[in-house]
Amino acid sequence: MIKEYYLSILSGQQRGFISAIIKSTLSIFTYPYLAVLNTRNILYKNGIIKSIRLPVKIISIGNITTGGTGKTPLVEFTAKYLNEMGKKVAILSRGYGGNNSSQESNDNVNDECLTLRENLQDVPVLAGKDRVKNGERAIRDYAADCLILDDGFQHLKLKRDLDIVVIDSLNPFGGENLIPRGSLREPLRNLGRADLFVISHCNQSNEQTIKSIYTKLEHINSHAPVCESIHKPVHIENTTDGSILEPEWLKGKRIYGLSAIGNPESFAFTLEGLEADLIKHRVFNDHHVYTKEEIDDVISEAKSLGADAIVVTQKDIVKIRKMNIKDANVLSLKIEIQITKGIEFYEEAIDRVLNSSKKLRNKGVYQV
Secondary structure (H helix, E strand, C coil): CHHHHHHHHHHCCCCCHHHHHHHHHHHHHHHHHHHHHHHHHHHHHCCCCCCECCCCEEEEEEECECCCCCHHHHHHHHHHHHHHCCCCEEEEECCCCCCCCCCCCCCCCCHHHHHHHHHCCCCCEEECCCHHHHHHHHHHHHCCCEEEEECCCCCCCECCCEEEEEEECCCCCHHHCECCCCCECCCHHHHHHCCEEEEECHHHCCHHHHHHHHHHHHHHCCCCCEEEEEEEEEEEEECCCCCEECHHHHCCCEEEEEECCCCHHHHHHHHHHCCCEEEEEEECCCCCCCCHHHHHHHHHHHHHCCCCEEEEEHHHHHHHHHHCCCCCCEEEEEEEEEEEECHHHHHHHHHHHHCCCCCCCCCCCCCC
């Protein structure tokens, strides 16, 4: 409830004296945050902290806001695209806790990393804070010739050949306020260092909103092309027996939704778009680690409501599956990103990196 109230204040839904006080207090804390960002950029710009160039192609996929922008599905999409191009790909992820660089171990890594490992079984996914070290390991141990820097837009330690930034159409610019007043991870002007934008969840936004995003991006960074994308349901996995159902199975079914993701509204939208009867959607905080007691409570409530199934995201099921649930119909909805407009810009950007030996252009990366 506290998180929901906090988000409602940031979005402007809550008004009044208390809301104004909270906003003012949060605004004060953006200044030290901005000071840290600017200091870091100055240190990199002046070479006091060195950016490191590895002897392979590096593609960064990141965002400028917190929350569920759709970055992870684009990482998966890009890894598959590069594989089709004959590249030996590895993914460098920050991971939960940041101290697990093992490809073999799933301990102490976050749900996004687990999802990538499950969907890309032939692609090494190395998690850890030291992504330079993990990049070197990917080259040495897995003969990687192309690295994807997952959530890499703010990671300046590694030089990259392409910066792709995902812009969530449902919350494109974080209210134009930095953390903690808004959800911006850095000032919008720093989008000037992006090479390509991919707007996500376009089917969940109206035409006017999409147009306004184009206008804003053109003003900040006119040289970077813009793509549009949607999150497309692929299939449903029955976690009890591993069987696969078509998404259309949900039509008319009484569904209990469960999610702990950055954008739960998008998940609900997808379920309702498949004409499921969403009788309840229980939402936990992003990256929440479920306990057995919580899942037992969900199962009990779903049964009391007469639900045909409990449907979760794949990001959730990688955490729930290990509980070995047998007494409930728990289904996982698999989603993939689909670029619906500007796919030629995406392909040209990737192909240019793979076919070019030119060094990374300096486009005013370190703006302060």
